[in-house]
Each structure stands twice: as C-alpha cells, then as structure tokens.
Amino acid sequence: MAEIDDPDAGPPVDAFDAFFRVYEVRTDGDRLVYFGDPTVPADELMQRVWPRFRERGYEVQLARRTGEYVLVAEPVDVGIDGIPWTNVVLAVATVFSTLFTGAVWWYGFDLGADPLALFRAWPFSVAIMSVLGVHELGHYVMSRYHRVDASLPYFLPVPTLVGTMGAVIRMKGQMPDRKALFDIGVAGPLAGLVATVAVTTVGLYLPPVDIPAGAMPYDLGYPPLLVALAELTGQQLYFPAGQSVNPVVVGGWVGMFVTFLNLLPVGQLDGGHIVRAMAGNRQETIAALVPAGLFALAGYLHYVADAASNATFLWAFWGLFASAIAFAGPATPVRDESIDATRMAIGALTFVLGALCFTPVPIAYAG
Template sequence: MEEHQGPPDGPPVYALRSVFRVYEMRREGDRLLYFGDPIVSPDVLERHVWPLFREAGYEVTLEVRTGEHVLVAEPHTTGVDGIPWTNVVFALLTVLTTLFAGIEWYGATVSLDDPLSLLQTWPFAAAVLGVLGIHELGHYVMSRYHDVNATLPYFIPVPTIFGTMGAVIKMKGRIPDRKALFDIGVAGPLAGLLAAMVVTAVGLQLEPVAAGPVYSIETLNYPPLIQFIAALTGADLNPPGARVNPVVVGGWVGMFVTFLNLLPVGQLDGGHLVRAMLGERQETVGALVPAGLFGLGGYLFFVQEEALQAITLWFFWGMVAIALAYAGPASPVVDDELGRGRMLVGVFTFVLGLLCFTPVPFTFVAM
C-alpha cells in the first residue's frame, strides 16, 4: 500500500504511520475502516489520531474485530437530525406524570368528565420540568459550544411523588480536553441551581395550600439554600395551618437533584468535575463516595432511628455510587491541566451543592 493512499475525505495513511501501521482500508456505508497494527498504547494512539480524524469531520474509535485492530471513523455531527420524536414523546409523557403528581401537592380535585381540570396543577409541573430541563440544556449548550455530539434532553416520566426521575442527555462524542469536560459538567448544575433558586423565590410569594400529609410525606425538610432564600425574601417556610405553595417543591426537587448530581463519582456531574480538576486522582475521591454515603446512613440509623426513609435512601445511593465508581467518569482525549479560574468555579459549585444537602430530605407519616 502506498503511504499517500487513503479515503478521499479521510486522513492519509502516512499521517498515521508513527502510531498505527495500516494494511487495509475499507468504506462501510458512511464509515471509514482502517485495519492495521497499533505500535503505541491505546491512549497515545487516540491522542495522535483523534485530531486528524476530527479535522476531516469524523469521530474515531479503536476496535478489535475477529482479532484485527481497526480504526472506525464515523461522521462527526452535533446537530439534531430531523424531529427528535423520542425526546418529544418522553417530554409529553413527563408533562402528564408531573401534572398528575401535582394533584395531591395542591389537594386538587380532578374530574374525569373534565380532563382540562388537570391543568390546574400546571405551576407545579412547570416548576419541576423547568428546573430539570434548564439543568440538562446547560449541558447541551456547552456540548455544542465545544463541538461535542450530544442528544437533546430525555425526560424520564415516572408516576412518583414528583412525577419524574429527572432528565438526561447522552454524550455521543469524545471530550477533547479537560476544559471541555469541566465546562460541560459544570454548566448543568449552575444553570439548574439558578433556575431552582428563581423558582423557589417565586413559589414563596405564592399562596400557601391546605395543610396535611402529601403522598404520606409528613415533613419536607429544606436545605440551607432554600432557608436562605426564605430569609432573604421574608417568606415563611412553615405557614400556620398550611403548606408552602407546590412551586417551592419544584425548587426543592431541583436542589435535591443537583446535590445528587454533584456527588464526585463516575458519570455524575460531580465525577466529571473532579476528573477535570484532579485528573486520574479522581479515582481516589470516587472510591470514598460510597463509604461516605454508607457512613451517613449508618449515622442516621444510630442517631435518628425514626428517619428510616433517609437511611434507606443513602444506603441505596451508596450502592449506586459503587457501580458509578466502577464505571468511572468520562476521560478527555487531551489530559491537560485546568486554569485557576475554572478550579475556583469548581470549588464554588461544590459549595453550592453542599448548600442543597439535608441529611433527612423528608419524613413519612408514622404507620
């Protein structure tokens, strides 16, 4: 094979020869396949070939097919191809589940003869979906800024007390460097927290609703950030004979989700931030997270035995953290250092996350 040969729109063979000896090339649909033998480690190989393929408009991965090493290059794109029907359907279903969840938060009466009566709970649904959606859009916008392929947000409709299990976006492309990893990771929590703070402040100015347990929840405990907003606005988090407006619950959900997302482990936002800030030392931090969550659950078990739900919650997240730590965070192609500015923003973001934490998020009515 002549060294200058190669697909007309892909990198030439000679550009790869210092890290990958190509002996065959093939086109498979819109993908380019370079069969050969790597002569360096996979990490070094990726750092060398990734910018070459990206410049040609491709995302590249090293695969092993029937014992042969092959560089598989797929067209790089960051745009939305057509109408994202799956995203749309999941979003509409989540609108319905959050509207239904709001029925009990408002103590509303919905008639089957008048389906539009369900819309009376729209402020709660808008608060929850707005905070979660803005969080994920923060990730999406920064992904587009750094030319990393990512999906639009997928909302998760679940008929729970909040009507949803959150929202996610899927990263389809590699992260070019630590700066991009940090920016994409931090944009979600900061955007979502800003939205949650605004929603909370607005909700505290709305009329309280009738008192009484909601979904068997006797007490919804507020993190320091909500208490600060209430003090700043002069609002009462425990109005006499009533409960705060359910819009405040939307802000509470946003802050609780932000705290969980900022746990510094695996593919969570906190895991990405610590990976960007500390490099491979993130593995040590990630390994400590499950122990911290199990320790918190154990502490509550011996000190506040009545907080059974919180104990179960933190033990559950301890198990999740073990799986996340095993999977690990995303790794950037170029593992360079972050600047002082981003490091300070990272520390500030984790401090905000701690202000969203409460050891016992809620307590249920004793049976």
C-alpha cells in the first residue's frame, strides 16, 4: 500500500490504523477528511478514534461519501465568534413580546389610551427572561466546561399568554461521555429553579394588581412548589375578584411549568438526557411510557375530573409531542460508562423537584 502523508494538523494516520485503515487523506477548508475502511463496528470505532481527534482539537464524525467511509474532522470551537446577532434580535423581540402580554393581560393596562404603559410591565418581562435565560445559560456554561460546542440561548417570541415559547440552545458537538451528558442536562433545570425560586419569592412580596374585568383571560393552577413558597413566606396567593397576584409571580409560575416539561424523561429533553446518563439504554423503555402517561392524564381530566378542556388538550398535545421525540431517540455519548453515585443522587433529587412543579390543570379559562 502506498505511503499516506499525515495531515499538518489532526492525528497521524497510524494513531487509529488498527480501527480504520486509511487509504487517502484530504483537506476541505479547515476540515480533515480521512477515507478508509472500518475494521470494527461503528460504535466501537467512534469510541476509539474520538479521543485521538479531541486531543488534537477536532470533533470527528463517521460518514459515507459516494459509497466510501470517511472520518470527517472539524476544529472544535466552543467560543463566541463575533456578535451573535440572531440571538440578540430574538432576545430583544422577546422583551417586547413579554412587555406586551404582561401589560395587556397580567397588569390590565389600556395601551390604546396610554401606549407608554407597555414599559410599566418591565417587572413581568424581567421575571420571564430571567427564569428562561438562567435555565439555558446553565446548559451553556456546563457545555463550555465539558468543551461541547453549543450556541448561546435563542429566545422564542410569541405574543400569547406569557409572550414567549421559551428559549433553547443548539448543541452542535458530540457528548464525550455520560458524565458530560448528565452535567449539561441537569444544569439547566437546577439553575432555572434557583432563578424561579428567587423570582417567585420577590413576586410574592410585591403587592397584588387590580385587573379590569376580562383583561386576564386565564386562571393559573399553582404547583406544590409555588404553594410551599407562599406558605414559607406567609404571603397570599388567592385574592378577591378584580385582583390577582403580582405578575412577577406569574414569571415564577412559568419557570416551574417549563422545568416540569423539560424534565419529562424522553428524547432530547433535559429529562431524557438525565435519564440516559443515569440508566443507559434503558432510557428508551422509560421514554416509551411517557406518552402513555400523558394521554392517560388527558383522558382522566376529560372523562373523570371534568377539568377545563384546554388542560385536556395541553396534555394530549404533549403526549403526541413526547411520542415524536421519543421516536427520534436520546443523545448518545461517545463513551458510555456509568456515572457516579453523587450524580445519581442529584438526578433523583432533580426529578423530585420537577414533580413539585407539576399541576394537572396549569391553565383554565377565567370565569
């Protein structure tokens, strides 16, 4: 076989020749492409070659090109390259959408009479942006710690109910091992819950607001964690008609609702990452039970509890959504060793806290 020149960067060919017999190496911009034949199954190959590329500063994937196997290596980049304009624009848009919904629905301001009253809803906007932003930044910081390429948070502005559909980060790098998968998965809910408890506590001490008739179209169901915080602080949650909790408390409610949904142990949700790290491939069995549980909850609320129809729809929708993401499957770490007992305990505690954020009827039409 002809001698193959090693690339200027990246691992030399003989570093993994026992697992992938290279017969050609090309460069494609800053990417390295190794053409060859695997001598071990794909999963084992990636476990063998990934550390060799990672120590040289590359992320590697096994792919097929015109019928040939290739290892495609790209430089690892976990920093911020320039100003993330998309993230900035979406964050600003979300500030305005949360100001709008806060002003109209949760404070009951008449923007037609006083357009500048929009900005008086800033406490609601800060509360929402804080609980969602801290949640996603928890993921981002831990991704940087484990050198997994991830984007900054993308906020999703939607001018309904709370002014946003939440926030997400985009994971672009591979998970090195179960430890990284667990740490990144659990960091969001725990960081978000710290922010949520802080926001809720502040909101409980703020005065209630007077709401004009019909201004707030929904009643909220309070989860056990929110009720417990009200009890601990000695503050009120329920008020006479025409008054409601301060909208900052609604920001805390959003944080709890988002935490519960994200901790569903299915697919690429935070709960799916955590359970995949804790239980390995058994996560798929657990995930298969989640849609059934959500459909059963929807059926119970509709046929037995005679609950608000929107609650039934909510859990039926999430049953369908959970089915789709369960089918897509969880993240798969390169190295699949079990995590330690401390992380197992933290994972169990996280799910207990998530359960305290659950209420069967989160939202009901007022009146």
